[in-house]
Amino acid sequence: MIEFYTLAPERMNLNGDQANVFVLRRRLEWLGIESKVVSIAPEDFEAAAARIIEAPESKFLMVGHGSKAAVTSFANHHEAIRQGVLDFAQAGGVGLVVGSGYELVCPDFERTPRLSDYADLPAEDGLPRVFGYINTDTNLPAISRLGDSVIATMVHGPVLARTPELADLLLTSLGVLVAPNANSVEADKYAEGARSH
Amino acid sequence: MRTLLALAVGRVLRVLIRLVRKGGGSALPGLVVSKIDAGLLAKSLRKFASGLVVVTGSAGKSTTTKMLVAIVRAHGIKVFTNPSTANILQGFFSAIVEQSSLTGRLPGEVAILEMDEAHAAELTKHVAPRQVTILNVMEDQLDRFVDPALVRNDLGLVGSRATNALILNADDPNLRIMLAGYPTEAKVSWFGVDAVSLASERFGLATAPVYQEVGPRPTVVAEVRNLAGKTFDAELQEVGMQPLLLPNRGLHFAVDAIAAIQSAREFLGPEFDFELAAETLNNLPPVFARGEITEVRGQKVEFILVQNPGSMQLNIDNLEGDPEQILFAIGRDVHDPSWMWTVDYSNLSHVDVVTGLQADQAALLLKYHDVPIGSVIQELDQAIETFFNLPTPARGHKTVIFSADAMRRMRRELGFWSPEEVGR
Structure with a gap:
């Protein structure tokens, strides 16, 4: 059983970022592996992070991208969330932080002119070539690692659907033995097609 | 010169x-x-004797504008308006090319225009609208607008420039926040939907969440009541109630209709005839691809336009029965299809043909959502052939769900030259 812990998914899903959890769960389902989602309210994040840091195996942490209103609505908990994600990453946890979630966890950035474009990021730092969309006005790297296996990225939306190699890398980090199957082959064929247009 | x-x-x-x-x-x-x-556009719009009326917001602009124009025309007033979805500055210039005199004068006593939120903010810097209707703020076109708070700002600017009347949706808290930040000298009136009718839609009006207390709902002077399928009662404060028949099922059509009625009442003043307005709406054909059922190659087809998470969700949820044959076409206007992943597709049983310039993106989405796909055909003309060569459905009609770009291309392929060519 893989457990997906996600911060306020109803608020942090502006660009469909929670689809990344959905995509990972589908890929697990296609492999016959069960999973569940645990939604974490901002005020509960500190306690939840402490629990999963104790035993990070088979646990995935997701912080998506929310509107200004959504992120501001839990401003009192930003520091606890930042620290919790960093501690989880240091403990060897696996996860994904996106967009305003990334800004929240890595707040030392500068504002830049806004970039809104299709993203095709080269493979580097042990990560595959990544495809998706970016809409950012920060100088944070488009993709980086926190610890070994928490990926922080400005590529928003279902980046793992469009980049199944990254999805499988994260699943492998969770200890899953990933193998192609009829469903993943079909989905990855569409992902491949989507990149070429 | x-x-x-x-x-x-x-x-x-x-x-x-x-x-x-x-x-x-x-x-x-x-x-x-x-x-x-x-400067031609502003110059032309300033020439209307009864001024400029703007309808804006994230969703429902085309239908509301068409309804408002029909009601005002039914009262004997000559109206200049823009074709559905041609709601950006370039589209207005095109309308001038097509319809103005050589001095740039457009026909009609009043211009009633649907306007894109950002383009409305730009244009109303140069021409103060007499009246503005703002329908809603949704999480829409985020590649352009980035965040609903920025859309609110644009709409606030537009609303604050209204000289006579500002008509707002009381059931969208964004507009209450907007009005607080952008006060207006114009008379403000609110339209809305009664609680029971509002609850009839799984996701309500699907407006952008505000995550803050915004105070009580303003008193409405025009309200949708007793919504049941395609019918509802329109209630106007101090006037009474009229039964209405919508072009199709869906709370959003009812909201468009009540917004149009209240906007017409504000514009026409004492000349407004509620019975005539209701009769006009009851006989109005739908705006194309908003509840349009037409005949193509001897087969009935419903065209459904989806432009943002709200319209996708509402339309998927309101698919009548379980359509037997569905074509799903997503074009290049959907620059970033990420928003499509925020929608619940559980009411979509299958798709026969996926097409459009974003066909693979759409197929990827449908695959993960366990929606069975018949075939993925990139080329629209081939997809149309395949879809229309399927035998006539045993029940109901064929259903086409498309984005704006796919819609335009498909209509051209099918030989619908006029954007207003529709049937009820």
């Missing part, structure tokens, strides 16, 4: 393009004219 030159160039260009491509030629001439005489 500049105006004359701009219009002459625009018209020649339009004729030339139409010689090459039937049904085309509306966008480029407008663009060229805007480059030659950028």
Whole structure:
């Protein structure tokens, strides 16, 4: 059983970022592996992070991208969330932080002119070539690692659907033995097609 | 002289393009004219004796505008309006090319225009609208607008420039926040939906969440009551109630209708005839692809336009029965299809043909959502052939769900030259 812990998914899903959890769960389902989602309210994040840091195996942490209103609505908990994600990453946890979630966890950035474009990021730092969309006005790297296996990225939306190699890398980090199957082959064929247009 | 030159160039260009491509030629001439005489649009709009009326917001602009125009025309007033979805500056310039005199004068006593949120903010800097109707703020076109808070700002600017009347949706808290930040001298009135009717839609009005207390709902002077399928009662404070028949099922159509009625009442003042307004709406054909069922190659087809998470969700949830044959076409207007992943597709049983320039993106989405796919065909003309060659459905009609770009291309492929060519 893989457990997906996600911060306020109803608020942090502006660009469909929670689809990344959905995509990972589908890929697990296609492999016959069960999973569940645990939604974490901002005020509960500190306690939840402490629990999963104790035993990070088979646990995935997701912080998506929310509107200004959504992120501001839990401003009192930003520091606890930042620290919790960093501690989880240091403990060897696996996860994904996106967009305003990334800004929240890595707040030392500068504002830049806004970039809104299709993203095709080269493979580097042990990560595959990544495809998706970016809409950012920060100088944070488009993709980086926190610890070994928490990926922080400005590529928003279902980046793992469009980049199944990254999805499988994260699943492998969770200890899953990933193998192609009829469903993943079909989905990855569409992902491949989507990149070429 | 500049105006004359701009219009002459625009018209020649339009004729030339139409010689090459039937049904085309509306966008480029407008663009060229805007480059030659950028001030022409504001100049033309200022010439209307009864001013400029703007309908804006994230969703429902086309239907509301069409309804409002029909009601005002039914009262004997000559109206200039823009074709559905041609709601950006370039589209307005194109309308001038097509319809103005050589001095840039447009026909009609009043201009009633649907306007894109950002373009409305730009245009109303130069022409103060007499009246503004703001429908809603949704999480829409985020690649352009980035965040709903920024859309609120644009709409706030537009609303604050209304000279006579500002008509707002009481059931969208964004508009209460907006009004607090952008006060207006104009008379403000609110329309809305009664609680029971509002609850009839799984996701309500699907407006952008505000995550803050915004105070009580304002008192409404026009309200949707007793919504049941395609019918509802429109209640106007101090006037009474009229039964209405919508072009199709869906709370959003009812909201559009009540917004149009209240906007017409504000514009017409004492001349407003509620019975006539209701009769007009009851006989109004739908705006194309909003509840449109028409005949193509001897088969009934429903065209459904989806432009943002709200309209996708509402339309998927409101699919009548379980459509037997579905074509799903997503075009290049959906620059970033990420928003499509925020929608619940559990009411979509299958898709026969996936097509459009974003066909693979759409197929990827449907695959993960366990929606069975018949075939993925990139080329729209081939997809249309495949879909229309399927045998006539045993029940109901064929269903086409498309984005705006796919819609335009498909209509051209199918030979619908006029954007207003619809049937009920």
